[in-house]
Every structure is written in structure tokens, then in C-alpha cells.
Amino acid sequence: MPDLRYLVKAIDDAGELLRIKRPVDPRFELPALLKQAEARRKGVLFEDVKGAAFAAVGALLTSPPRFAMGLGLTDSTGYSAHDHRDAVFAAIANPVQAALVTQAPCKDVVMQGEAVDLGLLPVPTFFAEDSGPFLTAAVGISRNPDNNILNVGIYRVLITGKNQVAVSVGPSSDLLQFLAADKAAGRTTQIALAIGVNPELLMAASAKVPPELSELDVAGGLSGESLKVTQAETLDMVVPADAEFVLEVEIDHQQYVPNTMGEFGDLYGTQNGHIGTVRVITHRRDPMFHTIMAGAGREHNSLGFIILYDIEPGLKQALSKAFPQVSDLRACFAPPTMGMPGELYLQIKQGSTISVSELARRVFEMRVGRWDICRVIRKIVVLDADIDINSNNDITWAINNRALTANHHLFFEDLPLPGVGMRMAIDTTVAAEDRERLQRLVIPGSEAIKLEDYLDD
Numbered sequence: 001m002p003d004l005r006y007l008v009k010a011i012d013d014a015g016e017l018l019r020i021k022r023p024v025d026p027r028f029e030l031p032a033l034l035k036q037a038e039a040r041r042k043g044v045l046f047e048d049v050k051g052a053a054f055a056a057v058g059a060l061l062t063s064p065p066r067f068a069m070g071l072g073l074t075d076s077t078g079y080s081a082h083d084h085r086d087a088v089f090a091a092i093a094n095p096v097q098a099a100l101v102t103q104a105p106c107k108d109v110v111m112q113g114e115a116v117d118l119g120l121l122p123v124p125t126f127f128a129e130d131s132g133p134f135l136t137a138a139v140g141i142s143r144n145p146d147n148n149i150l151n152v153g154i155y156r157v158l159i160t161g162k163n164q165v166a167v168s169v170g171p172s173s174d175l176l177q178f179l180a181a182d183k184a185a186g187r188t189t190q191i192a193l194a195i196g197v198n199p200e201l202l203m204a205a206s207a208k209v210p211p212e213l214s215e216l217d218v219a220g221g222l223s224g225e226s227l228k229v230t231q232a233e234t235l236d237m238v239v240p241a242d243a244e245f246v247l248e249v250e251i252d253h254q255q256y257v258p259n260t261m262g263e264f265g266d267l268y269g270t271q272n273g274h275i276g277t278v279r280v281i282t283h284r285r286d287p288m289f290h291t292i293m294a295g296a297g298r299e300h301n302s303l304g305f306i307i308l309y310d311i312e313p314g315l316k317q318a319l320s321k322a323f324p325q326v327s328d329l330r331a332c333f334a335p336p337t338m339g340m341p342g343e344l345y346l347q348i349k350q351g352s353t354i355s356v357s358e359l360a361r362r363v364f365e366m367r368v369g370r371w372d373i374c375r376v377i378r379k380i381v382v383l384d385a386d387i388d389i390n391s392n393n394d395i396t397w398a399i400n401n402r403a404l405t406a407n408h409h410l411f412f413e414d415l416p417l418p419g420v421g422m423r424m425a426i427d428t429t430v431a432a433e434d435r436e437r438l439q440r441l442v443i444p445g446s447e448a449i450k451l452e453d454y455l456d457d
């Protein structure tokens with residue numbers, strides 16, 4: 001199964017890897033460069049991070065074509081979020097069990113006891129108000145106390161000391177339930193934080209999978225080949241054998257800190273940080289520390305969007321019965337911030353009529369899978385059939401030209417949204433009497449007329 005080094009090499013071979021040899025400060029300087037690399041669609045390797053013993057790499061899984069590279073597909077061009085969604089669903093339906101190995105590169109070097117020093121890692125502090133340096137690509141492996149299955153998620157982790165971390169755990173995370181159950185039973189919680197893991201495992205960790213399934217096996221399903229795992233040094237669990245680093249952590253439920261950090265929507269958020277002690281750090285020889293640009297970064301949002309993959313098919317099914325006038329829909333993290341909560345575009349069949357207010361309210365009140373739609377969708381835009389639902393430009397055109405009066409903007413202030421204000425819908429559908437006046441400009445037959453065919457050699 002491709003590991004992180006395979007992906008970095010594939011990006012390099014495609015001419016998309018920047019190498020920064022000059023020393024960079026992990027506090028603000030590294031994130032500033034990482035953000036610019038993402039904007040240029042480049043991956044980036046920081047060979048010399050000030051104060052750290054290891055190189056850092058980032059801006060890797062920033063788009064569906066990069067997901068394809070990470071999956072080892074020979075042709076990544078044209079690979080879409082829908083292709084990736086289908087691959088994730090297929091992997092959940094057909095997991096491949098992880099394989100235990102004894103020869104594990106992640107154990108090339110073992111630091112234990114006094115030798116444990118998180119200061120050696122090139123951990124960035126991203127934004128002005130962050131609580132401190134954050135691991136952003138740490139895949140956390142923990143045991144579900146109900147069924148003993150190993151659960152995997154990505155959790156951002158604040159470095160609070162030489163051998164101490166605070167693991168950020170959000171309200172919808174399965175890990176939060178395990179922590180509560182362990183605390184109630186008087187047990188510590190063991191969690192392995194693996195950094196620089198196989199791309200398939202990063203993708204599986206970002207997805208919501210049923211509790212009876214381990215994301216370790218979903219990673220196998222994504223690749224068609226078992227993920228290699230090895231016994232941890234001090235924890236009662238296995239860890240990914242190809243990881244660049246593994247931190248073995250024990251949380252004793254005695255201390256918490258507020259972890260303030262950059263969120264998907266380009267604003268700060270605060271999650272509860274569960275303090276844990278790092279008993280052991282193991283790493284590969286010449287390890288590469290994977291760091292994901294926090295906030296509205298491309299890698300953060302591309303991986304983050306995986307959790308919403310089940311929204312579109314679930315809504316399609318629900319709407320096909322309740323509102324057959326809806327012909328198509330698309331959920332996305334909308335530009336420019338690309339943040340959660342996202343936007344939902346609903347297309348109406350040509351010639352059909354619908355109450356947009358009723359439609360939007362019903363959709364906001366729906367629950368699809370684990371999601372209350374009003375929690376994950378901020379704005380619904382309703383489109384006529386002549387607007388390309390996959391074109392952000394078309395959608396902006398429709399909003400700018402067909403939703404110019406107050407009654408096209410609907411606000412829903414009474415939804416069950418603790419702490420957040422309201423949700424909105426924009427109705428860009430055109431009334432019959434306005435249709436001619438608000439037509440789009442069309443050149444008849446233009447799709448078949450190609451400029452290249454008219455250029456002389």
C-alpha cells in the first residue's frame with residue numbers, strides 16, 4: 001500500500017514539490033509559506049526547520065487528483081470528489097483487514113522515558129491567537145470500549161510540554177464517547193498518534209464509518225491491499241507500520257485546556273484539549289513530519305469534506321420522495337473560505353413550480369445519516385435548470401442577477417442551532433413573467449465550435 005513517501009515522490013515526479021532548504025521558523029513563517037505553496041497548487045518540503053531535528057512536509061492531499069496520487073492510481077487527471085466518494089463508500093462496504101508485521105519502519109528509532117522530547121518535532125504555530133504549536137496531521141488510534149475495535153480519526157494536538165500534549169476532541173467525535181466511558185470506569189485512555197501515515201489511512205480517518213468497523217481496515221479497502229500494522233511499544237494496540245512518527249499517549253482525565261486553533265471556515269475555534277502523557281516516540285530513519293495547513297487550508301478542507309460524503313446521496317434519496325421537482329443537488333465547502341458549514345445547491349426541473357421557502361425549511365430540518373442538515377449547511381441556493389450546478393461561476397451569476405429583491409433571500413432563525421444564529425436560502429428561480437428578461441446569453445452551437453480547428457498550423 002502506498003505510504004506517505006510514495007505520495008511525496010509522486011508529487012515530486014509530477015513537478016509539483018517545492019523544496020525549501022533555507023531555515024524556517026515553525027512559528028508563523030512555516031505556515032505562511034505552506035499557505036502560499038497550497039495557493040500555487042504545490043506540495044512543499046521544509047528541509048531545515050529552526051530548532052527541530054526533522055524535516056516537515058505539507059500541502060499534499062489538497063485536491064481529488066492528489067487523492068488519486070495517494071491511492072497509487074496511474075492517471076490522476078480528471079479524478080473528481082465524486083470518484084473519491086465512490087471509492088470511500090466501496091472501501092467501507094469492502095474493508096480489507098490490516099496485516100500484523102514485526103519489521104516496522106515506524107520503529108527504526110525508539111525514544112522512551114527521559115529521551116522523549118516533543119521539542120525535536122517541527123510543529124508549527126499557525127495563527128496569531130492559536131494556543132501554541134499544533135500537530136494537524138496526527139491520526140489518533142484508540143479502542144472503542146464497547147466492542148474493542150480500534151477507531152481512527154484525525155485530531156489536532158497541542159504541544160503543552162516536553163512529553164505532554166492536549167488532544168482536541170470535538171462534540172461529534174467517537175473518541176469523545178470513549179474518553180467519557182473510560183473516565184466513568186476509572187480507566188486511562190490510550191491513544192496512539194501516528195504522523196506521516198499512508199494516504200489511505202488519512203482518508204479513512206477523515207470519514208465517518210460504522211462503529212463495528214475499524215478505519216484501519218477501511219484504509220485497506222481503499223487500496224485493495226492490507227494496511228501494515230505493528231504492535232505498539234507501551235499501548236495495547238497496533239499502529240501503522242509505515243508511519244513516519246508514532247507518539248504513544250495515555251490520557252488520565254485529570255486535566256483539560258482550551259485548545260484555540262484555526263478552523264475550516266478561516267476563523268478560530270476552541271475545543272476541549274484532553275491532557276495526555278507521551279510515553280514513547282518512535283520514528284522512521286530520516287522521518288518526514290507531515291503538517292496540514294490549519295484553518296481554511298486546501299488539505300484541511302479536502303480531507304475535512306470526506307466526512308460530508310454521505311450528505312448528497314442521503315439528501316437525494318430523501319428529496320426524491322418529498323420534492324420530486326428537485327432534479328439535482330450538490331453540497332460543497334464554498335469558496336473563498338471553503339469552510340464548514342458548507343453550502344447546498346438544489347436544482348429545480350424545468351417548468352416545475354415549488355415553494356422555495358418550504359423546500360429550504362424542510363431540508364434544513366432533515367437528518368441524513370449522522371448529520372442534522374442545519375448544522376452542516378449554512379446556505380441553500382435554489383437554481384433553475386439553465387444554471388450549471390457544478391459551476392461556481394454560474395451559481396454566482398444566478399445569485400447576482402436573479403436574486404436581487406428581498407423576497408429572494410430567506411432567513412431561518414428558529415432552527416435548533418445552539419450558539420449559532422441563523423441559516424439562509426437564496427431563491428434564484430425565475431418567475432414565468434421574468435424568464436425572457438433574465439435569460440442567459442447563449443451562442444447557438446458554440447459547444448461544437450472549437451477555436452483550435454480554426455487555427456492554421
Ligand SMILES: Cc1cc2nc3c(=O)[nH]c(=O)nc-3n(C[C@H](O)[C@H](O)[C@H](O)COP(=O)(O)O)c2cc1C
Nearest residue numbers: 153154155156168169170173174175206207303304
Ligand atoms: C485535518 C483535520 C483535522 C481535524 N481535527 C479534528 C480535531 O481537532 N478534533 C476532532 O474532534 N475532529 C477533528 N477532525 C475531524 C475528525 O477527524 C473526523 O470527524 C473523524 O471522523 C473523527 O473520528 P471519530 O468520530 O472516530 O473520533 C479533523 C479532520 C481533519 C481532516
